[in-house]
Amino acid sequence: MKQLLFILMFAGLAAFKPTSSHHISGTVYDENKTVLPGAQVLVTGTRIGTQTDAKGHYEIDVPDNRKTLTFSFIGFETQTIKTGKSNTIDVYLKASNKSLSEVVVIGYGVQKKKDVTASVSNVNPAPMQDKSSRLMLSEKNSKMIYGAQASNGYMMEPPQVENTESYKGINENGFKTVSNEPLSTFSVDADAASYSNVRRFINNGQLPPADAVRIEEMINYFHYDIAGPANDEPVAIHTELSAAPWNSKHRLLRIGLKAKTIATDKLPASNLVFLIDVSGSMNAPNKLPLVQSSLKMLVNQLRPQDRVAIVVYAGAAGVVLPATTGNKKTTVNNAIDNLQAGGSTAGGEGIKLAYKIALQNFMKGGNNRVILATDGDFNVGASGDDDMEKLIEKERESGISLSVLGFGMGNYKDSKMETLADKGNGNYAYIDNITEARKTLISEFGGTLFTIAKDVKLQVEFNPAKVQAYRLLGYENRALNKEDFNNDKKDAGDMGSGHTVTAFYEIVPAGIKDDYSGSVDPLKYQKNKPVTYASSSDEMLTIKFRYKQPASSVSKMSHTEVYDKPVALASTTTDFRFAAAVAEFGMVLRDSQFKQHSTYDDAIKMARSAKGDDSEGYRAEFIKLAESARLLSPGKALASEE
Structure with missing residues (x-):
């Protein structure tokens, strides 16, 4: 009896011999040899797949009984390539002549546009197959699957769910007149979740809900070359002033903060x-x-x-x-x-x-x-x-x-x-994928977890002799009352080791005629008194910066002045122009009432010229993302909002 049991066990083990596979890696490019981040790579005829990272690179395990890979990306022709015996396959995708009204790429394959509606709930993944396929992961064998993970590279299907995503409503910052509101106060924040979430929508063939687009988080997803503090202070502040790319009559002020970097040890x-x-x-x-x-x-x-x-x-x-x-x-x-x-x-x-x-x-x-x-x-x-x-x-x-x-x-x-x-x-x-996890938890390890300055606040005072009106781009959920700036009990944002934060103000110079300054009728019960402005210098504004040391409950304050001496847009740093391109893209993406002359084309053009040192490929990825959004925009396939 024991001998028979042994034979049956041996036969059973033999029947479950694991299928061998062929490990293949490579890079996906377009015809101009530019990498394509977010391209889908699928073992033809299966649900084994992966997605290219920010540098267009992919890795996948192909079972020996499968001989072809299928490559697809929004706006490009799908290609099927024979694997052969090579361990490296680089692919060059050709731009598609088909309109996106006919075909879009979504997170679970390619569908005809008529089969995909504006709602996430209608882009349903295939049903869960065998629950036993839900295996535990090890870092050695995990592979990206459409921005997700699967054991041994095999696709694990999520169950069908109704779309119930929810986003906090954004009442977009409008222009404020300096005569009525000379102070602008907000909590500094360095989150970047909105960008990777927006990327997920676009790479899945849909435009995101407007309230998913938080412009300050889009801008602050990227690394900027800002000098850290030269003294013992925890944060350095820098400014740059030029014309607004989407309205040459307006100024665009960039405020850049850089926290002190502390070595991991x-x-x-x-x-x-x-x-x-x-x-x-x-x-x-x-x-x-x-x-x-x-x-x-x-x-x-x-x-x-x-x-x-x-x-x-x-x-x-x-x-x-x-x-x-x-x-x-x-x-x-x-x-x-x-x-x-x-x-x-x-x-x-x-x-x-x-x-x-x-x-x-x-x-x-x-x-x-x-x-x-x-x-x-x-x-x-x-x-x-x-x-x-x-x-x-x-x-x-x-x-x-x-x-x-x-x-x-x-x-x-x-x-x-x-x-x-x-x-x-x-x-x-x-x-949304393992590459983003690596960026958040390894590349930005110190900035993610270790606070250098807490309750960080900015307050900007505008000189009415130089500024007629202004608008803070983004930070709607971080607005503070003017009296909160000096109140140390008022909670605000934190900055971690090596963190950079960028904020933009769009400024209407004094004397410029436009539709944003607004007006009110003269008061009936009070007489308007003429105001004499104290400053006759070139000071345009003063930035006050307040923060606490991590272990302190008492804040410190510093300040800097910005003079009305803008430089030509072409002479600004690549960081200024790239961040401005991201802001312009965000305004178009959420169809901002203040986008003025902003377009996808202009944002993409400026981002290309300001890509600068892009060793990790994130700026190139942004350019491709903006190009994909431009292709999606004619259909207005906006995802549903809660």
Whole structure:
């Protein structure tokens, strides 16, 4: 009997012999030998696929019984290439003559435009096949699948879900007259989630909802060459003034901030709690599997003096790993690998427990932080935006920050996650693929996790002798009252090690006739008194900058003056012009009422001329993204908004 059982076991093992595969890598270009980030690479006839990174590079494992790869990208002809025996295949895609009214590329393949409507809910992925295909990831065998992850390179299909994505409404900043409102005050912020989320929409063949486009986050996604502070101050401030590219009669002021960079080995010890959403809504390849791979990247950056605990939540919350030192990476990674998704979403309970664990292991003078990884779809207990805001405001008093990593699509709750990170004194990133995870958690490791200056605020006073009206581009959700600037109890944004922040003001010079200054009828019960302006110099404005040291509750202030001496747009830095191109693209993308003469063509042209040093390929990726948006725009295929 034992001998028969042994024979049957041997036969069973033989029947499940793994299929061997052929590892292929390469780069996808257009006809001008420019790389194509976000191009789809598919093993023909299967759902095995990947996506090119910011440098147009891809890697994929092709089963030996498959002999061709299919390459596609928005606005280009799809090509099918025989794999042969080569390990490297570079592909050059030709621009398509077909209108996007006929064909678009979406995240799960190519469809005719008539089959795709404006709603995300109508772009449904194929149904989940065998649940046993949901395997645990290792960094060695994980591959990008349409911006998601799959074990051994195989596509894992998410279940069909109705589109319930939500975005906080944006009441776009308008022009303000200096005579009535000479002060502009806002909280400095360096989040960049909006850009990667917008990229996800466009690479999936759709224009994003207008409220998903936060212009300041689009601009601050990119690295800018700003000099850091030369003294002991934590942040340096720089300005640049030129004509606005979309209206030559207006000025465009760039304010650039750069936080001091601290070497990794000099950074304070970290007390981290990974708070991971393992509810049923996370059961998709671009959710929990991508969370696992992303967090393991972060684990590999930890030092022996760092500690990390893991809290998960679904229908309830629990601790799956107590605080563990950073040199026990295998233990931490094994705990991450063992996670599986299922159940409802008690996000509020998870947050309370994560803060409790962080407080139990609090490091005085250290980096105490909860890192939440979720799609934001909370549905048990405290779940509304207001409920979560009150919860975080209460918890942050403990001195523990909250960073938020957003994942997924279809039920993504951007509005909730932006609020959580804002009120939790942390940063917010949207991770749509493993390349973005690497950028957020490795390339920008210090800036993401280690605060250099907290409660950072800017207040700009405009000289009415020089400025008639002004408009702050973006930062609508960061606006402060003028009296908040001097109030040290008022919470504001934080800056991390090496972080850069860019803000733009569009300025209408005094004496310029346009439609933006506005007017009101003379008052009936008060007489308007003539105003004598004190300044007769060339000062256009004064920028006041306020911040606190990480361990201090008292702020410091510095200031700088900007003179009415604009330089020609062509003479500005490449950073100024590229950031302005991103701002112009954002205004066109959200169809801003203040876009004036902005066009996709002008934004793309300026970005091309200002690409500068683009060693990581992110600026080239932006140019391709803007070109794809331009191709999508005639159909006005706007995704639905909540």
